[in-house]
Amino acid sequence: MAFGSSPGVFVDDGQESEKSRVLNRTSDKLKPLLTAVFAGGFLDAVDLVTLGPVGLSVGLLAGGAVGWWLAPSLGFSKKRKWLGAVMSGLYCMMPLTSVLPLAAVGAGLAQALKPPQEKKPGPDGVESRGPVIEAEFTKVPQDEGLH
Numbered sequence: 368m369a370f371g372s373s374p375g376v377f378v379d380d381g382q383e384s385e386k387s388r389v390l391n392r393t394s395d396k397l398k399p400l401l402t403a404v405f406a407g408g409f410l411d412a413v414d415l416v417t418l419g420p421v422g423l424s425v426g427l428l429a430g431g432a433v434g435w436w437l438a439p440s441l442g443f444s445k446k447r448k449w450l451g452a453v454m455s456g457l458y459c460m461m462p463l464t465s466v467l468p469l470a471a472v473g474a475g476l477a478q479a480l481k482p483p484q485e486k487k488p489g490p491d492g493v494e495s496r497g498p499v500i501e502a503e504f505t506k507v508p509q510d511e512g513l514h
Contacts, residue, residue: 399478400479403442404474407470407472414459417430417460419465422459427460430455431455431459437455
């Protein structure tokens with residue numbers, strides 16, 4: 368068989384199995400929740416490192432830097448990253464928060480209680496499921512001398 372003699376064939380009858388649809392819906396809900404819980408857990412880890420008198424002096428800076436970095440994961444927009452940094456810095460500076468995973472629990476609860484976002488239809492009227500890679504398949508004519 369020569370290169371390009373068989374074009375790539377993609378068959379999509381438009382029907383997904385029920386199991387696949389349930390798994391897609393579950394992963395669509397679970398991924399943001401786990402992201403928020405792990406981001407909050409990382410902030411709790413920084414808070415634990417800044418335990419005691421160290422937290423009063425370094426907690427604001429360390430927590431602020433981590434909060435700036437994790438702000439999008441915690442649900443802050445790019446314009447409000449500073450708010451996430453300030454809140455994270457104050458959280459790491461506060462005494463008695465080091466031993467409690469309040470950031471992970473709070474981020475998880477906030478994500479779990481957030482109303483579901485409606486999926487918007489794409490430009491062709493089909494509901495978008497995320498980034499899509501489109502491919503075009505063309506048939507390359509066979510060269511008779513390359514068998």
